[in-house]
Amino acid sequence: MKFNNILVSQNKGLASITINRPKKLNALNKETIEDLSNVFQTLEEDSNIKVIILTGAGEKAFVAGADISEFAHFSVNEGGSLARKGQEMLFNLVENLSTPVIAAVNGFALGGGLELAMACHFRVASDNAKMGLPEVSLGVIPGYGGTQRLPQLVGKGKAMEMIMTAGMISADEAKDWGLVNHVTSQEELIPLAEKIASKIMRNSLVAITAAITAVNANFEDGINGFDIEIEEFGNCFGTEDFKEGTTAFLEKRKPNFPNN
Template sequence: MAYENIRSDFSNGITTITINRPSKLNALNKATIEELHHALDDANQSKETKVIIVTGSGEKAFVAGADISEFADFNVEEGGRLAAKGQELLFDFVENLSTPVIAAVNGFALGGGLELAMACHFRLASSNAKMGLPEVSLGVIPGYGGTQRLPQLVGKGRAMEMVMTAGMIDANQALNYGLVNHVVETDELLPLAEKIASKIMRNSSVAIAEAISAVNANYKDGVDGYQTEIEAFGNCFGTEDFKEGTTAFLEKRKADFPGR
């Protein structure tokens, strides 16, 4: 599929998806959300892709927010549909992918940009990154999962302050809050993401998919995360990866996981 607003590049087991609207600071519009959905879906279904990295083009912005011009005149019903469709196509979709997704946050990650980063399985940031949810300054609230995922990551009090002040935090504060896992200089960001990806790829992709499902279950209403873990743990025993992993351990050699 040819993309207008993103790039998707594959190399050595990693698909790197780059939001590429530099003139708009990589802001998310409807077309970009749809393209991201397709690129992520393709990567997730690819047997060759073991890890996905999501980043923004240039050094100024990961994603500087949503494209406000697309919804400035929406009514109540249209606003609700916008949030529901966006969560279905992209934000909830990313969170529940079976392939690990790393957000490499370069520069501004505001509004929908921070919501996209938070939907990824974990986040790395460049030292010049700035993050925030400025929606209340526009008379609206975060609608792509921001009010739910931010408290899960940084705690209720800090999330409330960030949302209500509409302010930005820098990369080091995001690291202190636990919003990102690592902060490095801009030119080290993608190499670090790739280094972590290479560590992930040494392990069983089947087991990792089960682990993602189990961890996510803890944050879903009406779902018993412990029971999900028990079932996921049991599922692993029926895989070729389990047989290879345990055999390799007992034979004191490196496992060569078939991914089945």
């Protein structure tokens, strides 16, 4: 797979996506969003890919925001269309991917960059990372799901403060607030993400997909997450992975999941 703004590598079921615009601090422009959408869809359809790690090129930024020059002169309708298309094309796509996605936040994750990290299933960060949603300083609000996902992760009050002040928080603060799961050095960031990915890949990927569906259901309007959990739990009983997992447990051996 070749793209203008991202790099993709694969190794033993693990795919790594690197947003590669270091001179622009990996800012999200239209082409990059399209590239990311295409690569996530391609990897989702590849049965050999078990986990995806998303990061940014260089040591300064994961994604420092959206490319403001592309929409500075948009009309009301164009602005609304930009947000809707971006959410549908990339951010909602990532959140609902059945393949686990880990964001490895290696520096600034601001605006659309933090929104992209929040769309991933969870986040690890380097100790130099800075995160924030500075949109109100530009006279606009987050448009790629930031006003919705940030309160889910850190609570309404913290989210309101971050959005209203347009300030940045450190990696340690992000961990304390529940925005990221782990903080480590820049050098150990990708190895840590890979270590977590290897743990994920030992388990039933069929069950993990069901868990993603159930967890996400709790945040959908009009959906009873408990009902979805019951449905997905029941569906697991009809899978080969369930048969192998329970048999291996009873036989006191490690499972060899057929769908892994």
